[in-house]
Amino acid sequence: MSERIEVRKTYKLYVGGKFPRSESGRTYEVTDSRGRFVANAAWASRKDARDAVVAARGAFAGWSGATAYNRGQVLYRVAEVMEGRAAQFAAEVAAGEGLSETKARAAVDAAIDRWVWYAGWTDKLAAVLGGTNPVAGPYFDFSVPEPTGVVAVLAPQRSSLLGLVSVLAPVLATGCTAVLVSSKERPLPAITLSEVLATSDVPGGVANLLTGDAAEIGPWLAEHADVDGIDLCGAGTTAMELERSAAGTLKRVLRTTAEEPDWTADPGLSRMTPFLETKTVWHPIGV
Amino acid sequence: MTHALDPTAPGRGTPAVGLDAYADVTRSDAALRAFLHGLPGVDQVGAEARAAQLGTRSIKTTAKAWAIDAAISMVDLTTLEGADTPGRVRSLAAKARRPDPTDASCPQVAAVCVYGDLAGVARDALVGTGIHTAAVATAFPSGRASRAVKIADVRDAVGNGADEIDMVIDRGAFLAGRYLDVFEEIVAVKEACGSAHLKVILETGELRTYDAVRRASWLAMLAGGDVIKTSTGKVSPAATLPVCLVMLEAVRDFRAATGVQIGVKPAGGIRTTKDAVKHLVMINEVAGPDWLDPDFFRFGASSLLDDLLLQRQKLRTGHYSGPDHVSVV
Numbered sequence: 367m368s369e370r371i372e373v374r375k376t377y378k379l380y381v382g383g384k385f386p387r388s389e390s391g392r393t394y395e396v397t398d399s400r401g402r403f404v405a406n407a408a409w410a411s412r413k414d415a416r417d418a419v420v421a422a423r424g425a426f427a428g429w430s431g432a433t434a435y436n437r438g439q440v441l442y443r444v445a446e447v448m449e450g451r452a453a454q455f456a457a458e459v460a461a462g463e464g465l466s467e468t469k470a471r472a473a474v475d476a477a478i479d480r481w482v483w484y485a486g487w488t489d490k491l492a493a494v495l496g497g498t499n500p501v502a503g504p505y506f507d508f509s510v511p512e513p514t515g516v517v518a519v520l521a522p523q524r525s526s527l528l529g530l531v532s533v534l535a536p537v538l539a540t541g542c543t544a545v546l547v548s549s550k551e552r553p554l555p556a557i558t559l560s561e562v563l564a565t566s567d568v569p570g571g572v573a574n575l576l577t578g579d580a581a582e583i584g585p586w587l588a589e590h591a592d593v594d595g596i597d598l599c600g601a602g603t604t605a606m607e608l609e610r611s612a613a614g615t616l617k618r619v620l621r622t623t624a625e626e627p628d629w630t631a632d633p634g635l636s637r638m639t640p641f642l643e644t645k646t647v648w649h650p651i652g653v
Numbered sequence: 654m655t656h657a658l659d660p661t662a663p664g665r666g667t668p669a670v671g672l673d674a675y676a677d678v679t680r681s682d683a684a685l686r687a688f689l690h691g692l693p694g695v696d697q698v699g700a701e702a703r704a705a706q707l708g709t710r711s712i713k714t715t716a717k718a719w720a721i722d723a724a725i726s727m728v729d730l731t732t733l734e735g736a737d738t739p740g741r742v743r744s745l746a747a748k749a750r751r752p753d754p755t756d757a758s759c760p761q762v763a764a765v766c767v768y769g770d771l772a773g774v775a776r777d778a779l780v781g782t783g784i785h786t787a788a789v790a791t792a793f794p795s796g797r798a799s800r801a802v803k804i805a806d807v808r809d810a811v812g813n814g815a816d817e818i819d820m821v822i823d824r825g826a827f828l829a830g831r832y833l834d835v836f837e838e839i840v841a842v843k844e845a846c847g848s849a850h851l852k853v854i855l856e857t858g859e860l861r862t863y864d865a866v867r868r869a870s871w872l873a874m875l876a877g878g879d880v881i882k883t884s885t886g887k888v889s890p891a892a893t894l895p896v897c898l899v900m901l902e903a904v905r906d907f908r909a910a911t912g913v914q915i916g917v918k919p920a921g922g923i924r925t926t927k928d929a930v931k932h933l934v935m936i937n938e939v940a941g942p943d944w945l946d947p948d949f950f951r952f953g954a955s956s957l958l959d960d961l962l963l964q965r966q967k968l969r970t971g972h973y974s975g976p977d978h979v980s981v982v
Binding site for chain 2: 423592614
């Protein structure tokens with residue numbers, strides 16, 4: 367019997383709940399940590415980013431308008447589906463990051479746990495970050511955190527799954543919608559995560575995942591007038607330039623550090639609060 | 654009888670002969686039917702393929718900037734909702750005058766299109782701007798009313814200050830084959846319009862075939878319509894590229910035969926700059942550059958203008974814009 371020929375994959379983007387090819391028609395080869403061919407991935411262009419922003423804007427009203435409880439349930443469901451794909455994630459992380467099987471599996475477990483952790487935060491943010499304010503007047507005065515809108519996320523270049531989850535989940539948990547550019551060298555966990563998102567209950571357009579070069583797409587997202595916030599985590603040396611561009615449209619900016627943070631550490635609220643706006647209501651009483 | 658589209662027909666290659674040459678054609682129902690059914694059939698596959706092929710042209714940089722400005726100047730900014738208020742019409746008129754308040758170089762639109770009872774509000778808000786006031790009439794959008802009611806509707810809209818009237822043809826009569834009824838109705842409406850421009854809505858979504866679109870186009874042009882318009886926007890499918898292609902061929906052939914240049918207005922379903930640019934390419938290729946003029950080509954649209962403005966801002970600033978950066982009505 368002849369030897370079976372493996373099916374070579376050419377992956378696509380995840381935009382608006384669908385899997386389109388790049389508008390540019392470009393693809394690039396993804397290799398593992400030793401330089402061996404693994405798969406072809408779509409190489410997103412600025413127009414793919416533009417389409418993704420349109421999709422994210424379209425999904426924002428529904429996602430931010432859903433109850434926090436409902437968002438939590440949907441995100442928890444994502445973690446359930448990730449659990450079912452754990453072996454695939456582990457293989458991709460091991461190949462891409464050059465980790466041993468045990469370490470890769472530990473990274474996947476940490477990523478799923480991180481996702482569940484953020485899913486739990488959806489209905490607790492308002493209680494922790496908002497509250498009633500004592501004011502000197504006949505008003506019932508309270509503040510609530512609200513999502514800022516469409517957030518562009520440049521995912522970390524090194525940590526391809528735990529880092530990815532650690533930047534995407536907080537954006538979704540707050541009720542924002544996301545346009546994420548994956549790690550360029552290690553995009554496979556992001557592609558598998560988009561397959562997970564498509565088969566869980568996340569509405570199309572809430573999370574849009576582009577594979578390609580953050581240095582190419584980042585400037586377009588930073589300047590885009592319909593993007594309300596940007597996480598510069600994976601921007602590398604271009605981060606300063608992007609921060610300057612983002613100022614042109616008064617975006618919320620989450621700065622990056624020279625070295626990728628230790629993703630296993632407790633993130634606290636640091637990745638959620640940058641993309642929240644505080645709404646304060648003054649309600650007359652005693653009338 | 655030679656047919657209008659035959660090379661030997663009156664007007665082909667000879668000086669324009671005017672509409673009088675076709676007086677014969679409209680003298681009776683039978684003659685009109687013979688003429689309309691004698692028009693060459695439309696090659697459906699060919700028309701669709703040609704429209705699709707013209708849609709693949711790449712229009713970039715300076716050509717795109719020209720196309721966007723041309724398209725803005727051809728927009729009939731439309732609001733045809735039951736919930737229209739005088740305030741909404743006034744804010745629409747303000748948007749028509751200055752589509753992009755942040756950029757004085759942005760051209761005005763061609764017209765504001767409203768229901769007849771609000772034409773006066775629109776006219777007052779557009780005084781001195783050169784922007785036309787268009788009103789829909791003749792029991793828009795269904796056209797199901799007696800002729801007396803339709804004529805009264807038209808007179809009312811003209812009396813309120815509309816200088817362009819968008820009428821709907823009686824599709825029921827057209828589909829039943831009573832062409833002369835349709836013809837006489839358009840003639841009567843044209844008379845009621847006085848000096849106002851008459852746009853004849855064929856409602857191509859209800860005509861079923863491209864042959865019927867070609868016949869209806871010729872019928873409307875022979876009856877004295879100044880513009881032929883695809884749709885009311887209330888029926889799906891509305892304006893499609895192949896339908897527009899057939900209508901552009903009709904106005905081109907009509908001018909060749911009579912010397913009279915008729916305008917075209919696709920309406921409904923054109924929402925993006927890309928769609929608008931495809932139409933501009935098609936006008937240039939099918940009818941010719943003479944039609945690239947707000948007097949002879951219009952877009953009936955409400956949301957198209959916003960997308961044109963976003964694309965215009967993109968070209969001007971170099972970065973993508975968003976719906977928060979255009980004025981709302």
